[in-house]
Amino acid sequence: MDTASYNAKQAEAAHLLQVYGQFDFEPVSASGVTITCRDGRELMDFYGGHAVASLGYAHPDAVAAITQQAQQLFFQSNAVALKVGAQAGDKLAAFSGMDRIFLCNSGAEANENALKIALRKTGRGKILALEHGFHGRTAAAGAVTWGAADKWYGFPRTPFDVDFIPRDDAAKATAQIDDSIAAVIIEPVQGIAGAYALDADFVSAVEAACKQYGVLLICDEVQCGVGRCGAPFATQLYGLQPDLLTTAKGLGGGFPVGAVMMSEDVASFLGSGDLGTTFGGGPLACALINTVLDVIERDKLIDNVNTLSARLKSECLVGPVTEISGAGFLLGLRCEGGANNIRGKLLEAGIITGSSNDPEVMRLLPPLTLQDKHVDRLVSVLESI
Numbered sequence: 073m074d075t076a077s078y079n080a081k082q083a084e085a086a087h088l089l090q091v092y093g094q095f096d097f098e099p100v101s102a103s104g105v106t107i108t109c110r111d112g113r114e115l116m117d118f119y120g121g122h123a124v125a126s127l128g129y130a131h132p133d134a135v136a137a138i139t140q141q142a143q144q145l146f147f148q149s150n151a152v153a154l155k156v157g158a159q160a161g162d163k164l165a166a167f168s169g170m171d172r173i174f175l176c177n178s179g180a181e182a183n184e185n186a187l188k189i190a191l192r193k194t195g196r197g198k199i200l201a202l203e204h205g206f207h208g209r210t211a212a213a214g215a216v217t218w219g220a221a222d223k224w225y226g227f228p229r230t231p232f233d234v235d236f237i238p239r240d241d242a243a244k245a246t247a248q249i250d251d252s253i254a255a256v257i258i259e260p261v262q263g264i265a266g267a268y269a270l271d272a273d274f275v276s277a278v279e280a281a282c283k284q285y286g287v288l289l290i291c292d293e294v295q296c297g298v299g300r301c302g303a304p305f306a307t308q309l310y311g312l313q314p315d316l317l318t319t320a321k322g323l324g325g326g327f328p329v330g331a332v333m334m335s336e337d338v339a340s341f342l343g344s345g346d347l348g349t350t351f352g353g354g355p356l357a358c359a360l361i362n363t364v365l366d367v368i369e370r371d372k373l374i375d376n377v378n379t380l381s382a383r384l385k386s387e388c389l390v391g392p393v394t395e396i397s398g399a400g401f402l403l404g405l406r407c408e409g410g411a412n413n414i415r416g417k418l419l420e421a422g423i424i425t426g427s428s429n430d431p432e433v434m435r436l437l438p439p440l441t442l443q444d445k446h447v448d449r450l451v452s453v454l455e456s457i
């Protein structure tokens with residue numbers, strides 16, 4: 073049934089678990105930064121489907137790449153080597169500056185593998201994570217996610233010891249780093265926390281303490297990576313050299329992908345059978361990784377992020393917005409009157425934004441292909457609130 077009275081929310085509720093807080097619109101198609109809804113509304117997307125739509129929707133290069141790859145070779149497992157996979161490895165290594173890559177399917181899976189590698193490589197049993205950080209909902213990733221135990225961590229115990237360190241308190245952080253710690257995991261720009269860019273001195277102090285005690289530094293760039301923060305990866309903004317770097321979301325532009333990148337030294341002990349996943353790095357995923365990275369480079373999208381981010385940061389400080397945090401296209405707008413109230417008003421005016429764990433902060437995570445006209449519209453609607 074697909075009539076004017078059709079309601080996907082009600083239809084999904086028949087069998088699909090109702091575990092998500094959902095927007096009150098139903099997309100039927102999307103192109104560029106615009107989503108068209110069943111009721112005919114056209115919405116401008118400053119949320120990008122949780123930061124995934126790096127090239128926007130129906131990008132011609134992405135559509136052509138997935139179509140061509142699907143026709144040529146739809147799927148093969150990791151039991152065979154593929155040219156498209158080798159290309160994805162080369163491009164991602166060049167883009168990130170990391171030596172070795174393991175491809176998987178999601179952010180949580182990337183973090184799960186990064187943590188496993190760190191624990192095995194060091195032979196130690198404890199991980200340090202940051203307060204307010206988010207790393208995913210699986211056993212290991214959830215164990216290092218702040219607040220998970222109270223909120224949604226459904227396992228009886230964590231698979232290893234975990235301690236949390238306060239953000240931007242270098243003295244407290246370095247006091248906790250010693251040779252009992254396998255790894256410290258951080259999001260350089262925390263996403264769900266409300267687009268919070270860590271202090272550069274804090275990050276440098278953590279990196280130095282890690283080096284001193286042979287602790288591995290894992291940077292989770294599942295949300296803030298792949299051009300979003302105005303550099304290929306946010307670690308580069310900080311001059312950081314992580315031992316392990318994870319990413320997902322924008323890397324496939326909408327196709328599920330994840331990646332664990334690491335230094336040659338970290339990778340050196342990994343051999344056949346140590347890691348695995350059925351779908352990770354399949355031909356469709358790799359075709360999309362190649363296209364996303366090619367388009368970012370060809371169309372100078374990182375320059376676009378930096379130019380328009382500067383505009384967003386200066387011009388969105390109007391109406392209810394009292395403060396702007398974050399970097400590039402991962403921005404947190406602190407709103408007088410509560411973020412959800414303002415987000416509701418923006419949605420009424422046709423603009424989609426994201427929430428965060430801070431009830432006062434809404435997140436902007438637009439496609440890297442955003443244009444001046446979209447910023448103009450957002451600013452004028454904010455001014456009118």
Ligand SMILES: Cc1ncc(COP(=O)(O)O)c(C=O)c1O
Pocket residue numbers: 122178179180181183206207208209259263264292293294295296320321
């Ligand atoms: C920083 C960060 N790490 C990990 C994850 C988990 O990614 P996924 O939902 O793909 O498992 C997310 C998801 O929002 C994230 O923002």
